[in-house]
Amino acid sequence: MYIFKNAFRNTVRNRGRTILTGIIILVIAFSSCVALSIRQAAQTAKEEALEGLSITAQISLDRSAMMKQGQDNSNSSDSSDSKKDFAKMMNESSLSVEDMQKYAKADSVSDFYYTLTTSVNAVKIEAVQSSYSVNNMQSSSSSGSDSEKSSKASSDTSSAQTSTGNAPAPPQGDMQGGGGPMMGTQGDFTIIGYSADNAMTAFTEGTSKITDGQVFSQNSSEAECIISEELAEYNSLSVGDSIVISNPNDEDETYTLKITGIYSNSQSGVQQGGNMGFSTSSDPANQILMSYTALKAITDKSESVATTSTNDMGIEQSSALRANTEGTYVFEDAESYEKFEQQARALGLSEDYTVSSRDLSAYEQSLTPLETLSKIAGYFLIVILVIGAIILIVLNIFSVRERKYEIGVLMAMGMKKGKVALQFISEIMIVTLMAAIIGGAAGAASSVPVTNALLQNQITASQEASENMEQNFGRPMGDMPDMSSQSSEDAQANDSSANDKSASDSGSESQAQQPPQMQKTNYISEINEAVNLKVVAQLLGICVLLAAAGSAVAVTAIMRYEPLQILSSRD
Amino acid sequence: MAVIKLENVYFGYEKDKDVLSDINYEFDEGKIYAIVGRSGAGKTTLLSLLSGLASPTRGNIYFQDEDISKVNKYDYRSKMVGVVFQNFNLINNLTAAENIALSMDIAGSKEPSTAKKEKAYRLLESVNIPREESDRRVLKLSGGQQQRVAIARALSHDPQVILADEPTGNLDEQTQEEILQILKRLAEDGKCVIVVTHSPEVAKRADEIYRL
Numbered sequence: 001m002y003i004f005k006n007a008f009r010n011t012v013r014n015r016g017r018t019i020l021t022g023i024i025i026l027v028i029a030f031s032s033c034v035a036l037s038i039r040q041a042a043q044t045a046k047e048e049a050l051e052g053l054s055i056t057a058q059i060s061l062d063r064s065a066m067m068k069q070g071q072d073n074s075n076s077s078d079s080s081d082s083k084k085d086f087a088k089m090m091n092e093s094s095l096s097v098e099d100m101q102k103y104a105k106a107d108s109v110s111d112f113y114y115t116l117t118t119s120v121n122a123v124k125i126e127a128v129q130s131s132y133s134v135n136n137m138q139s140s141s142s143s144g145s146d147s148e149k150s151s152k153a154s155s156d157t158s159s160a161q162t163s164t165g166n167a168p169a170p171p172q173g174d175m176q177g178g179g180g181p182m183m184g185t186q187g188d189f190t191i192i193g194y195s196a197d198n199a200m201t202a203f204t205e206g207t208s209k210i211t212d213g214q215v216f217s218q219n220s221s222e223a224e225c226i227i228s229e230e231l232a233e234y235n236s237l238s239v240g241d242s243i244v245i246s247n248p249n250d251e252d253e254t255y256t257l258k259i260t261g262i263y264s265n266s267q268s269g270v271q272q273g274g275n276m277g278f279s280t281s282s283d284p285a286n287q288i289l290m291s292y293t294a295l296k297a298i299t300d301k302s303e304s305v306a307t308t309s310t311n312d313m314g315i316e317q318s319s320a321l322r323a324n325t326e327g328t329y330v331f332e333d334a335e336s337y338e339k340f341e342q343q344a345r346a347l348g349l350s351e352d353y354t355v356s357s358r359d360l361s362a363y364e365q366s367l368t369p370l371e372t373l374s375k376i377a378g379y380f381l382i383v384i385l386v387i388g389a390i391i392l393i394v395l396n397i398f399s400v401r402e403r404k405y406e407i408g409v410l411m412a413m414g415m416k417k418g419k420v421a422l423q424f425i426s427e428i429m430i431v432t433l434m435a436a437i438i439g440g441a442a443g444a445a446s447s448v449p450v451t452n453a454l455l456q457n458q459i460t461a462s463q464e465a466s467e468n469m470e471q472n473f474g475r476p477m478g479d480m481p482d483m484s485s486q487s488s489e490d491a492q493a494n495d496s497s498a499n500d501k502s503a504s505d506s507g508s509e510s511q512a513q514q515p516p517q518m519q520k521t522n523y524i525s526e527i528n529e530a531v532n533l534k535v536v537a538q539l540l541g542i543c544v545l546l547a548a549a550g551s552a553v554a555v556t557a558i559m560r561y562e563p564l565q566i567l568s569s570r571d
Numbered sequence: 572m573a574v575i576k577l578e579n580v581y582f583g584y585e586k587d588k589d590v591l592s593d594i595n596y597e598f599d600e601g602k603i604y605a606i607v608g609r610s611g612a613g614k615t616t617l618l619s620l621l622s623g624l625a626s627p628t629r630g631n632i633y634f635q636d637e638d639i640s641k642v643n644k645y646d647y648r649s650k651m652v653g654v655v656f657q658n659f660n661l662i663n664n665l666t667a668a669e670n671i672a673l674s675m676d677i678a679g680s681k682e683p684s685t686a687k688k689e690k691a692y693r694l695l696e697s698v699n700i701p702r703e704e705s706d707r708r709v710l711k712l713s714g715g716q717q718q719r720v721a722i723a724r725a726l727s728h729d730p731q732v733i734l735a736d737e738p739t740g741n742l743d744e745q746t747q748e749e750i751l752q753i754l755k756r757l758a759e760d761g762k763c764v765i766v767v768t769h770s771p772e773v774a775k776r777a778d779e780i781y782r783l
Contacts, residue, residue: 002673002676002677006673006676009665009669010664013664014664141662406662406663408660408661409660409661409662411645411676412622412624412647412648412656412660413649413673413674413677413724414645414646414647414648414649414650414677414678415645415649416645558593563624563627564619566625567624567656567658567660
């Protein structure tokens with residue numbers, strides 16, 4: 001006991017040494033606390049975002065593998081044959097609903113739904129023109145500025161669009177889904193058929209809401225649909241009215257849909273991603289929603305009355321409505337998602353398909369600045385600890401040398417070396433703990449504003465880098481393959497979901513107001529709390545380790561000292 | 572019976588170069604012994620052997636008939652002998668009373684700290700250090716006062732043997748006399764006082780003189 005009392009007394013009385021050591025440890029503790037807080041904040045934000053994230057995934061055709069396979073085949077055949085073979089291969093490789101349902105039986109899947117998407121024109125009603133689409137269309141056509149004219153122009157233009165190259169948004173699955181390559185005419189409207197209510201994620205998430213009437217019956221094959229408020233107002237449509245849609249490949253082929261409801265979409269405007277071009281059908285206002293069963297009945301009928309022709313490239317084309325089926329697998333957590341691919345492979349999923357999750361990609365993207373900051377904080381912590389440890393060791397070397405005589409006297413009085421060493425360790429620990437408490441408290445108080453300020457810098461740097469890239473390219477950077485993997489409804493719902501889960505988002509600018517390629521990542525830009533018990537424990541651990549490093553020098557010296565030598569050299 | 576006995580003791584700092592050779596001394600209780608000799612004769616070395624700070628290269632030292640090479644050196648120094656060093660060797664950042672209390676702690680005293688402090692005051696008063704001086708840091712005391720504190724510290728654990736290295740060196744005559752009176756009184760109280768000295772005055776006051 002007297003050892004600790006003596007240590008405390010020495011700490012208090014040797015103010016100069018104590019203050020110097022204390023300041024060094026205080027700085028280390030403060031810096032370490034901030035660095036640890038940043039790391040902890042990143043970890044917490046990651047866990048919280050992941051915890052609340054509803055993870056969905058799609059099975060997509062591995063186009064690069066298919067291309068490679070196509071190229072291999074082309075070595076042994078001429079160019080036109082290889083293109084035909086590739087198109088045929090893509091069509092044959094599409095997953096059927098039955099296949100998708102088979103993989104949905106995997107243990108990791110908590111829910112499964114699917115959608116059928118097709119593109120149509122309409123008789124007597126016009127597609128809504130958003131400002132962006134109008135501008136876009138105007139720039140690509142010589143129509144006048146009158147909105148009606150531009151609407152007509154767009155209709156004419158879109159009617160003439162063929163998607164043999166860069167595919168327009170709906171149906172999106174042509175890039176990855178089960179519909180095969182879209183080689184047909186693009187319509188002004190997108191019709192999405194849902195397999196179940198929970199597939200209508202925009203409605204389940206609340207970004208879309210019925211304002212009049214009700215949603216169509218899911219199991220009915222009746223041609224019922226719901227349309228957006230904008231489309232209803234634009235064409236003076238109301239619940240109970242009927243609309244006539246036509247096949248863009250064959251305008252004489254028409255179908256009548258009955259409007260059972262009108263819905264509002266809080267994310268109105270353009271929300272499609274992944275298209276280098278843009279069409280009115282990409283606008284959510286021009287989306288007509290119905291049940292999968294009803295839409296399937298239409299596409300099946302279209303198939304039965306279709307005629308076939310051969311295009312310039314020698315590829316056979318059908319006049320049937322181009323439909324794309326896309327399955328969405330829902331998982332409870334990231335772990336289940338990780339297991340899914342293996343389980344799907346076990347259930348027979350070919351290596352020609354890949355499993356991907358846009359939710360996880362968006363989630364990982366949103367964490368980038370925080371994770372970068374966390375890495376920097378980690379390196380900073382290591383540097384601080386190494387420098388801190390060196391300073392403390394040097395300081396202790398001088399301290400022990402300075403107090404050599406005192407050590408000799410204590411030993412000459414009969415104090416054992418171990419006890420002398422314990423006294424020195426206690427002195428270092430007392431100073432360390434006091435400085436760690438003060439430095440830790442100061443670090444805890446300033447960690448949130450410091451982290452947020454640093455995080456803001458990281459985000460600004462990321463955004464500047466992105467802007468520079470855009471300037472270099474002369475257009476916004478797009479992420480083509482991933483962006484096209486989901487229906488617009490899913491994209492909206494998932495984005496809003498990711499926003500909710502983040503601690504706080506910087507994306508105050510509505511994405512819906514931006515053209516497709518300009519969608520910004522919603523970075524986590526603010527943390528609300530950083531220091532928890534884990535950080536405190538880590539901080540204490542670090543300080544104890546530093547003190548131990550300093551003490552080790554003292555202990556080593558004390559164990560080597562002999563009192564007679566010390567006292568003789570003084571005499 | 573001799574409290575301390577040296578039997579054929581040899582010591583050298585270097586191999587084959589003995590500073591002390593074939594020393595056979597006996598020290599009894601209740602006497603003052605003076606160890607005298609020219610500079611470099613080994614007086615302080617002898618005191619180091621007696622205090623357990625060094626061990627003989629050959630021969631034995633017995634404390635109350637027990638070979639001290641078989642006794643824990645730290646226990647021997649803290650409990651069995653009291654040493655008054657030539658340079659006092661006090662802990663400078665402690666007060667006079669704290670130096671003495673620390674010595675008691677090292678000796679393993681289980682008394683409460685207030686009792687130890689009270690005992691320290693009494694010991695300091697016995698060597699003519701008043702209470703008001705006892706709570707001052709030793710660095711602020713005069714040489715004579717520091718020497719008295721060193722003597723009080725040597726007595727703190729009530730040892731049978733007091734070893735003093737030049738206890739009157741660098742002190743004025745009056746203080747010298749006071750220190751010698753204290754040592755004499757200790758011998759009268761039954762302690763064995765062994766003094767290493769150059770001073771003929773100190774040697775004259777000794778009951779026995781060993782010349783190196």
